[in-house]
Amino acid sequence: MENKFKPIKSYGIDKDKILRIYQSMLKIRYFENKITDLYSKGLMPGLAHLYIGEEAIAVGTCANLTEGDFAISTHRGHGHLIAQGADLKRMMAEVLGKETGYCKGKGGSMHIMDVSKGILGADGIVGAGIPIATGSAYSAKVRGTNQVTVAFFGDAASNQGTFHESINMAAAWKLPVIYVCENNLYGISVDIRKITNTKDIATRALAYDIPGVVVDGNDVLEVYRVTKEATDRARRGEGPSLIECKTYRFKGHHVGDPGRVYRLEKEIEEWKERCPIKTFRERLIKEKISSEEELSLIEKDTKKMIKKAADFAIQSPYPDKKEAYEDLFVEEKGIEAR
Amino acid sequence: MKIKKITYAQAISEAIDEEMQRDKNIILLGEDVGILGGNFKATVGLYEKYGEWRVKDTPISENSFTGLGLGAALTGLRPIVEIMFSDFIMLAMDQIANQVAKIRYMSGGQAIVPLTIRTTLGGGRSSAAQHSQSLQALVCHIPGLKVVMPSSASEAKGLLKTAIRDNNPVIFFEHKMEYNKTYEVPEEEYTIPFGVANILKEGKDITIVGTSNQALKALQAAEELTKEGINAEIIDPRTLVPLDKDTIVKSVKKTGRLLVVDEGYERCGVAGEIAMSILKDIFYYLDTPIERLTTANLPLPFSPALEFPIVPDEKKIYQKVKKMVIGGEV
Numbered sequence: 001m002e003n004k005f006k007p008i009k010s011y012g013i014d015k016d017k018i019l020r021i022y023q024s025m026l027k028i029r030y031f032e033n034k035i036t037d038l039y040s041k042g043l044m045p046g047l048a049h050l051y052i053g054e055e056a057i058a059v060g061t062c063a064n065l066t067e068g069d070f071a072i073s074t075h076r077g078h079g080h081l082i083a084q085g086a087d088l089k090r091m092m093a094e095v096l097g098k099e100t101g102y103c104k105g106k107g108g109s110m111h112i113m114d115v116s117k118g119i120l121g122a123d124g125i126v127g128a129g130i131p132i133a134t135g136s137a138y139s140a141k142v143r144g145t146n147q148v149t150v151a152f153f154g155d156a157a158s159n160q161g162t163f164h165e166s167i168n169m170a171a172a173w174k175l176p177v178i179y180v181c182e183n184n185l186y187g188i189s190v191d192i193r194k195i196t197n198t199k200d201i202a203t204r205a206l207a208y209d210i211p212g213v214v215v216d217g218n219d220v221l222e223v224y225r226v227t228k229e230a231t232d233r234a235r236r237g238e239g240p241s242l243i244e245c246k247t248y249r250f251k252g253h254h255v256g257d258p259g260r261v262y263r264l265e266k267e268i269e270e271w272k273e274r275c276p277i278k279t280f281r282e283r284l285i286k287e288k289i290s291s292e293e294e295l296s297l298i299e300k301d302t303k304k305m306i307k308k309a310a311d312f313a314i315q316s317p318y319p320d321k322k323e324a325y326e327d328l329f330v331e332e333k334g335i336e337a338r
Numbered sequence: 339m340k341i342k343k344i345t346y347a348q349a350i351s352e353a354i355d356e357e358m359q360r361d362k363n364i365i366l367l368g369e370d371v372g373i374l375g376g377n378f379k380a381t382v383g384l385y386e387k388y389g390e391w392r393v394k395d396t397p398i399s400e401n402s403f404t405g406l407g408l409g410a411a412l413t414g415l416r417p418i419v420e421i422m423f424s425d426f427i428m429l430a431m432d433q434i435a436n437q438v439a440k441i442r443y444m445s446g447g448q449a450i451v452p453l454t455i456r457t458t459l460g461g462g463r464s465s466a467a468q469h470s471q472s473l474q475a476l477v478c479h480i481p482g483l484k485v486v487m488p489s490s491a492s493e494a495k496g497l498l499k500t501a502i503r504d505n506n507p508v509i510f511f512e513h514k515m516e517y518n519k520t521y522e523v524p525e526e527e528y529t530i531p532f533g534v535a536n537i538l539k540e541g542k543d544i545t546i547v548g549t550s551n552q553a554l555k556a557l558q559a560a561e562e563l564t565k566e567g568i569n570a571e572i573i574d575p576r577t578l579v580p581l582d583k584d585t586i587v588k589s590v591k592k593t594g595r596l597l598v599v600d601e602g603y604e605r606c607g608v609a610g611e612i613a614m615s616i617l618k619d620i621f622y623y624l625d626t627p628i629e630r631l632t633t634a635n636l637p638l639p640f641s642p643a644l645e646f647p648i649v650p651d652e653k654k655i656y657q658k659v660k661k662m663v664i665g666g667e668v
Contacts, residue, residue: 070413103446113445120412121445125436131402132437135409135417142365142391143414165402172397327447328482330505 005279008287011221018289021063021220023298025055025277028079030306031088035078035095035109039255043314045097048109051079053218053250056276057182058083060223061150061243064231070118070136070149072129075110076182076249077122080152084117088305092313099319100312106327120149126187127153127160130179134166137177137240148234149177150227156187158201167240171208174239178230181242182217184249189262202244210240217245218276248274340525347517349491350380350456353498354418356527358388361416364502367394367403368420368456377422378458378517400429404455408438411453411507418502421457424473424511431476438507439482453508454501459487459550460514460601461649467637470645472601474549475608477509478578484508484532485578489553491521496530497576503529513551533580537589541571543663544595547586547612549575552599552650559655568663578608586612587619594625595662599650604632626662631655 008018032052038044051058058079062071065084073080081091086102094101095109102112110124120136123129133151140147157163158181170177181201185192198204205212211233215226223245230241248271252259260268284290344352358364366384372395375382385393396403400421407419421427427434434455441449459472478485484506488494494512501508538557548556553574560570571589575581590596598609609630617628634648 072409101446103444103448106446107444111444113441113448115412115445115448120409121437121441121449123437125432128405128432128437131405131433132409132412134402135406135411136413137409138406139410139413139415142410143363147413149409161399162402162405165397165399166405168397169399169402169406327443327445329442329484330450 005219005283006221008221008283008289011225013221013224015289017063018284019298021059021224022280022284022295023302024059024083025220025280026299026302027088027305028055028058028082029277030302031078031082031092031309034092034306034310036255038096038310044095046108047254047256048078048095049076049254050249050251051076053271053275054182054184054247055079056220056223056280057180057217057245057247058152060220061180061227063224064228065118065148065150068118068145068147070120070133070147072120072133072136072149072151073122074129074152074154075122075124075126076154077110077112081112081114081119081122084114084119086112086114086117086119088309089312092309093316096313096316097318098313098316099323100316104323104327105319127157127162129153130157130162130166133177134170134175137170137175138173140176141173146235147176148231151177151179153179153181154187155181155183155185155192155201156190158204159196167208167210167242170240171210174237176234176237177240178227178234179240179242180227181244182247183244184247186249186262188253191262200244202242205242210242212242212244214244214246217247218274218279220276220280341522342525343520344491344523345518345520346491346494347378347380349495349521349523350498350512351382351384353495353502354381355384355387357499357502358384358392363414364416364418365392365394365410366418366420367396367407369396369398369422371395371420376420378514380512380517381420400426401433404430404433405437407453407455408433408441408451411451412441412449416452416502418454418456421455423469424457424459425468425471427457427473427477434477434483434509435480439480443482450505451507452505454510455507456510456512458514459511461633461638461645462515464640464642464645466640470638472633474511474578475602475606475611478608478611482507483579486510486532486576487550487578488512488576489551489574491516491519492523493530493536493574493576495523496528499529500532504532511550516551530576532577533582534576535582535585536574536576537585538572538574539570541569541593543569543593544597544659545571545573545586545589545593546597546599546655546659547573547575548599549578549608550601552601555650555652556599556655558652559659562656563659566660566664568659570659575612581612581615583616583619587616590616590620591623594623596620596624596628597631597655597658597662598628599631599655601633601650603635604630605635607632629658629662631658
């Protein structure tokens with residue numbers, strides 16, 4: 001596999017934004033490295049599904065979103081949250097089950113939500129976010145706004161009924177939604193190539209008569225370009241698109257899975273060569289967009305941010321046990337509906 | 339109070355119409371709710387009045403159009419989703435049980451889900467095993483959903499308006515056998531609060547709690563029972579979640595007997611749950627063991643000769659009560 005990149009300048013993105021894109025990918029990578037560390041030290045309850053290797057998709061896509069837009073995340077959701085600018089401290093605290101976390105310790109790694117950033121949930125049921133995203137797009141259409149919704153989901157979700165049911169409705173009603181399939185080739189251990197006949201999931205777009213695009217999911221600028229076209233199209237009222245981002249998770253299904261029983265070492269190594277962060281860094285220097293010094297400084301700063309977030313989370317208290325009984329319903333006086 | 343006579347289906351349609359007129363963020367979606375006016379004619383005229391975006395005929399995709407309703411609820415609308423038969427909520431069960439019911443809690447209270455899901459229950463139409471079930475127990479089991487079981491048309495109207503205005507997910511069960519019946523309904527606008535049971539008839543010998551139209555059947559049975567000298571108290575709980583236990587407890591303390599009637603299945607059902615949830619408060623006041631009357635633990639059969647014998651009705655209530663109060667075989 002060879003990396004064929006277009007010159008960065010050809011994308012017409014200003015340097016500030018380019019560096020923000022780079023830093024956003026770094027935040028995700030460092031955040032999850034820290035999680036792995038905390039998990040191995042026994043500081044993290046449960047599990048977390050790592051996005052390491054797939055950072056370019058969330059960052060490239062969310063770089064197109066503006067205030068008021070929506071996104072639905074998945075069980076592998078840290079990347080989407082961070083790309084949308086979620087607070088690292090509150091995220092880390094949630095991962096550790098602390099009261100200062102986004103969900104006060106009720107969601108954990110898999111269900112971090114930030115309504116203020118347009119993140120309408122992170123779903124632990126594969127494919128379940130797709131109809132919810134479709135509904136948020138329906139809502140924008142009824143309310144007459146120009147808000148766009150992004151539905152992130154994996155290759156495995158494309159074999160759920162919700163994929164078909166939702167895209168069918170969005171296409172029929174020209175809803176402003178982008179379906180971004182992060183094809184990392186494996187649903188836990190099952191190779192998509194063994195359970196699905198089509199080479200590309202994006203070809204299914206033909207069945208709904210909407211655009212279907214395959215893109216290198218490890219090239220952040222290509223992801224940006226393709227999702228920009230889809231976002232613009234959605235805002236123009238021309239309906240949904242299906243974008244398939246070819247990618248790979250460097251880690252196993254979750255922090256406790258080495259991910260090696262069902263994958264060849266050679267395959268893992270080849271994809272690591274195509275690391276979205278490493279290759280982007282090389283391009284930034286080679287094409288003289290940035291310098292070794294400048295990027296090192298960004299990396300140092302980002303590491304500090306992650307350390308602060310981890311310290312905050314570790315030092316935060318666990319929620320009081322009474323918290324388990326809160327937030328089931330919107331409080332309404334005189335009604336006890338538990 | 340001025341009274342008019344309308345059908346149960348018209349009462350549903352009026353409730354939705356009044357609310358849609360009041361709040362432009364309310365939308366209605368589901369199978370055949372638009373041009374046809376609903377499979378049970380409970381949404382007639384709304385499509386013509388509010389247009390194809392606020393009244394949407396959906397494809398037959400229960401799970402995803404329920405999820406669509408959730409996504410719309412999270413982003414500023416107040417959707418009413420219709421699932422034609424409660425049998426079909428099985429197809430939407432992931433969205434109902436794992437998404438709609440949980441997203442507020444999982445998000446630590448960030449999400450607000452003003453979503454009403456209307457569906458139907460009840461046998462009696464020779465519709466066989468997949469179009470006759472009363473699956474209220476399934477949704478009652480899941481924390482995070484309010485569950486409403488109206489009896490008459492006036493109850494349905496007032497409770498549905500409350501459901502639509504509620505900022506939480508509500509599952510609203512309409513009884514198929516009631517849609518075409520005519521009832522007296524108040525002319526002026528009204529709502530009925532959740533969690534407040536309705537005492538349909540006061541009595542001293544036995545408390546009958548009847549969900550949905552079983553409350554009305556109990557009332558019919560009670561009339562016959564007076565001829566036997568039995569004075570039954572009839573309670574319509576209106577909402578199963580939240581459940582007004584206090585009213586039931588107070589009643590049983592007075593009567594010393596409790597029969598719960600629910601058209602769902604008996605096993606792990608609503609009738610058993612209502613009884614058990616108040617048992618500790620009434621145990622020492624009971625003159626006879628608590629009884630329940632439900633649909634037998636069987637798929638609903640097609641032939642009327644088979645179907646009617648296994649679902650509760652006024653005759654079975656009458657017999658059960660007589661046995662509980664007078665004793666012996668009847």
